[in-house]
Amino acid sequence: MYTSTSNRRSFIKKMAVLSAMTAAASMFPGIIFAEEQQRNLPKGDLDWKKAPCRFCGVGCGVMVGVENGKAVAVKGDPNSAVNKGLCCVKGYHSVMAFYGKDRLTKPLVKKNGRYVETSMEEALDLVASKMQETIKDHGKDSVSIYGSGQWTIPDGYAASKLFKGCIGTNNVEANARLCMASAVTGFMTSFGIDEPMGCYEDMDHADVFILWGNNMAEMHPVLFSRLLDQRLKRGVKIIDFATRTTRTSMAADKSILFLPQTDLAVANAICYEIINNGWVNKSFVEKHCNFSKGLTDMGYGLEDKYSFTDKPEKISFEEYKTFLEDYTPEKVEKISGVSAKDIKYMASFYGDPNKKVMSLWCMGMNQHTRGTWINNLVYNIHLLTGKISQPGNSPFSLTGQPSACGTVREVGTLTHKLPHGVVANAEHRAFAAKIWDVPAENIDPKPTYHTVEMFRALDRGDIKFMWIQVTNPMVTMPKLKRYRDATKKEGRFIVVSDIYPTPTTDIADVILPSAMWVEREGMYGNSERRTQHFEKMIDPPGEAMSDTWQLVEVAKRMGFEKQFYYNEETHIEEIYNEYRRHHDNDKHRMAPLEVLKEESGAMWPYVDGKSTKWRFNAKYDPACSNGEDYHFYGKPDGKAVIWQRPYEPAAEEPDAEYPYWLNTGRVVEHWHTGSMTRRIPVLHRAMPHAYVELNPGDAKRMQVKTGDKMKLTTRRGEIILPASVNERGVPAPMQVFVPFFDENMLINDITLDSFCPISKEPDYKKCAVKVEKA
Amino acid sequence: MKRAGILSLFTLLFLSFIVVWNRSYESGLEDAYIPLDASDAVPSIPSEEGVFKRAEFALEYDKMPYDENHQRSLDTYYENRAYYGAPPYIPHEVTEERNMGGNSCLKCHENGGYAAKFKMYTPVTPHPEMINCRQCHVSQLTASAFKGTNFPKNKAPKAGENNALVSSPPIIPHQIQMRENCLSCHAGPAAPKEIRVTHPERVNCRQCHVLNNKKTADIGNFKKYLNETK
Incomplete structure (x- = not known):
């Protein structure tokens, strides 16, 4: 083109x-x-x-x-x-x-195994009547909606209001469960309130950047350029702490490799060093921190209907110190493959009171069977040294989708969540019900299924109807084959709203064409709590309709006109203003729409016409009310929690039969499942297909060169991919890496659906695989 | 007895002297052995690492004024290449025939600078680690041809037409093997004026500029598949 x-x-x-x-x-x-x-x-x-x-x-x-x-x-x-x-x-x-030439412009309804074009009116009628029929026959918990961190704020809000408020089921989930859930539970357990305390401006203040399993040069390139810019101007240090050598390692001042899953041990070893060398910020810890431990040996969620509830228990600083004795740098060297020298090197930056340190992470820590724990452990490091909530001292959890924060985390499109608070809390239910104009009893107090379990429920038949919007689970679900087969079972009805044909529309009974991005009006919320508005700039093709309006139309057809009173011309504004009422408090106030239209985004809490850059710091955050310099107001006692979390192995580790680690991820050119970026010729030509990256030593032993066909086999199945040696990235010996964007080479067919028992987020980064020449 | 004892002692001392002397002489002949640090086994990725190679000069590149009277252009850049993508031949006299790059070519071509003799700025090599320069770059001692040639010189890409959209960053229109280091040719006074980057301080070039030279496979059209299913 x-x-x-x-x-x-x-x-x-x-x-x-x-x-x-x-x-x-x-x-x-x-x-x-x-x-x-x-x-x-x-x-x-x-x-x-x-x-x-x-x-x-x-x-x-x-x-x-x-x-x-x-x-x-x-x-x-x-x-x-x-x-x-x-x-x-x-x-x-x-x-x-x-x-793209194959843009979906008309609704398609499956009749006798063939897709037939129909009108939007008819398709929406069918969706509404099918949903009503399913509820009548199988109860309200047999219908579900599966959305996305690419939902705009009004999309997610309309979905939550329809399903949780009107229909009365908590079967609302979003793909952010697969990417951000561990970050959320990390924040909730450590601070009691979600989302980063700092902001991107921290990058202009920090002296050292430690990237925890985060290939920022490819995944967050604009922010990485900001680090490189700071290095040229101020000589900051960038340390890449990862399992694989990448473009980020090449640009970093130091690259430290660790064995998969052992980040838990290394983080504890850094805490050991901090305490052992007397680098603890004693007054900060005494005033603002508690110590706790939770249950261990939690399992990995591999079995259906697995459930886990942590039992936090307060401990003393002395007990925590004793626990850390198992994590001396010398002992951890043996587990992690990171030399004691390198562990001490990293610890010395955190410990140096004159150095401002920013930790950055994304999927490496979140897609982890102990994702909540590793999030906790990195916060521990920052809490022990008091390096938090100040410009440049910032543990920073990055996100991967444009509105994972804005929609899924803030609107709360997860089974246990409400826009403000959780379904389990009667006060929160009553508050949401009042704004939604529904009886408080409508909102079910019991969370139902998280994402993996929702698809398992579909497989079992507990869920009969699923509406999927702006996401592509038939590429992204781990252990994909089981869930793809589930959708094809008799008596399941799947509605998919999307802009292009994907493997997910391929399993749909009804395909609704959606309006994308600036073909409609909406808002996104990014990683630094910034809400940004966009207006409708161009018309969507054919009958394509925004996801918000699809939901409104279906809601009206189901008899919820009173709750979905919105006007077609002004519905986005009406929905946003209604949504803001849920966050009408100093801890989470959202900026008014006029501000969002005028400025390039605003950061909540937006109080007295000002964005809050650093939360929990009394100098910057008006919600601090304890009279001290810092106030972790998410917790009832105003104190953050330092967690005792041990190292535990991954759910499936390499053995004699499956001797390699399999890691999956992204590349700079493609985003998510590539359904958009692969239709951009420049990007497709730059990265036309997936591959399996091998360590050059392993490749030499197997006599494999770039382009040779390789067969990867796990306990879930097998897949054939071309080899890549010494190209974009180099995995460590006995590890392989495969990008997941390619719908023609579905790596998730063979990944494992183990997840973090606290966050329920699957671990896409670790399972055991056999690698041979095909 | 006493004399025999003294004699044997001296003989012993003399023999041991010979042995020790020989040993030390032989070990003196051995090459110095420096153990390689096995712990530093982080593999390098040439195609990725190269991009950042001259990054430390980025701010200086940014400050360098353009000397408009002595700029190179793409025309002169391609002039001394047999075809687009070929190693350039040496357009000037070479005095030191037997030297390796480190002692000769790289003196000027590692970091560049103004060469008064040629009234131009010295181009900077993107691969200074390869010091056998003359393996690929040869002199031209005559302007005549042995026999004529019908070799079709392929066309080089032009600047300014490689972007997909108005104001979108141009793709990289050339292959980058041995030319991973973007700044060596795209920044500084020797960079051809058409391809001199306006923002050398943005050192992660490939955040915005991507290659488009991979073989493309059809990504498949699922609409067709849709109509055929079940």
Whole structure:
């Protein structure tokens, strides 16, 4: 598609260059087009409007250029505090995702095994009547909705209100369970309130960055560029602590490799060093921290209907200190493969009172069978040294989806959650019911299924109807084959709202065409608690309709006109204003819509016309009320918790039969399951298909070179992939890595559905695999 | 007896002297042995690592003024290449025929600078670790041809037409093997004016600029599949 720019050039006029130039001149460094490069730029009369990027959780501000009703260009928004005018390759080409040739434009209904085009009216009638029929025959808990961290705030809100408030089932889940749940439970157990205390501005203050299993150069490239920029200007240090050598390792000042799952032991060893060397910030710990321990040997959730509830128990500092004696750097060296010297090296930065340290992590720590624990352990390090809630001292949990925070975590589209609080709490239920205009008894006090269990329930037949919006579980579910077969069983009815045909629409009984991103109005919330609004800039194709309005239409058809009173023209504004009432308190107040329309996002708690950059710090956070410098107000006693969490092995470790570790993840060019980015020719050509990365030593022993076909076998099945040696990344010996974006090579067919018993988030990073030449 | 004792003592001392002397002489002949640090076994990824190689000079590149009278252009850049992608031949005289790069070529081509003799800025090599320069880069001692050639010189990509959208970052239109280090050719006074980067301080180039030279396989159209299912 990039070859066609020369044609477009002929009818586009001078304005684009002018506006690009003025924007560029005001931009944070660089990105000005040299005269020579500018000469061939298309010239045109473009209308630029601001939006948050459609892709990852960084939430870059972008400007979308619209011409003749088509989105034709993207540039970074210089006013955005997130990216200051810079994007990554996905962002710059994001608008091309609207125009794939196979875009879904009409609803498709499966009749006798074939999909038949129908009208939106009829399709929505069918969805509503099928849902009513299922509820009548099998009860309200037989219907469910499975959404996504790509839901806009109004999408998630409408879904939660319809299912939890009106229908009265807690069968509401979202794919953020697969990526962010451990981060949430980490925050809840350590601080009692979700989402990072700091913000991206920490990067401009910190002296040392420790990346915990986070290939930031590829996954959060714009933020990583911010670190590189700081290194050039201030000489900051970047330490890559990971299981695999990546582009991030290449750019880092030091790369430290550890064996999978042993991050638990290393984090404890760092705490041991901090205590042993007297680096504990005693007054901070005494005033603001408690020590607790929970249950151990929790299992891995591999069996159906597995359940686990932690039993926290307070302990003393002395008991915690004794516990840590098993984690001296010398002992941990043997478990983790990280030398005692390197452990002490990392600990010395955390311990140095004159160094500001930022820890950054994402899926490496969250997709972990002890995900909640490892989140707790990194917070321990920051709490022991008092390096938290200050500019530059920041444990920072990054997200992967544009509104995993804004929608799933804040609106609460998870089975146990409400927009404010949890379903188990009668007060919270009454509060939500009042705003939703439903009787309080409507909201079920008992959470039902988390994501993996929801698909297991579908398999068992406890769930008969599932509505899937903006996500692609038939690519992303672990142990995929079981769940794909489940959807095909007799008596299941699946509705899928999406913009392109995917393996998920392939199992649908009804496919609803959706309006995507700036084809409708909406809001996203990014990793740093920033809520960003985008207006409708272009028309969706054919009969495509926003997910919000699909839900509203179905709700109305089911007889909930009173609750879904919204007006088609103004429904986003009405929904947002209603949603804000749930967070009408100083700990979580959301910015008014006028502010979001005007500015490049605002960070909650938004109090007295101001975003809060650092929570729990009395200097910056008006919600602090204990008269001290810090107040961890999420917990009733105002104190954060330092958790005693041991090292436990992974659910399935390599053995004689399956001798390799299998790790999965992403690449810079593709986002999520690639259903959008693979339809962008520039990105597809840069990364056309998945592969299995081998360690060069292993490859040499097996006599394998790049491109050779490899067979990977686990206890779940087998898959054939081309080998990749010494390309994008290098796994450690006896480990392999496969990206999951490729729907033609579904690696999740063979991954394991073990999960963290506290967060219920599956571990996509670890299972045992056999690797042979195919 | 006493004399025999003294004699044998001296003989013993003399013999041991010979043995010790020989030993020490032989060990002196051995090459120095420096044990390799096995713990530092982090593999390097050339295609990824190269990008960051000259990054430490990024801020300096940013500050360097353009010397408009002595700029190179893409035309002159491709002039001394047999075809697009070929190693450039050496366009100037070479005095030291038998030297390795470290002692000759790299003196100028490692970091560049103004060469008054040629009235231009010295191009910077993207692969200074390869010091047998003349393995690929050869002199041109004559302008004549042995016989004529019909070799079709393939066209080099032009600057400014490799971007998919208005103002989107251009793709990398050339292969990058041995040219992973972007800044060596795209920054500094020797960079051809059309491809000189305006933002050298953004050192993670491949965050925005991607290659498009992979073989592409059809990603399949699921719509077709949809109509065929079950």
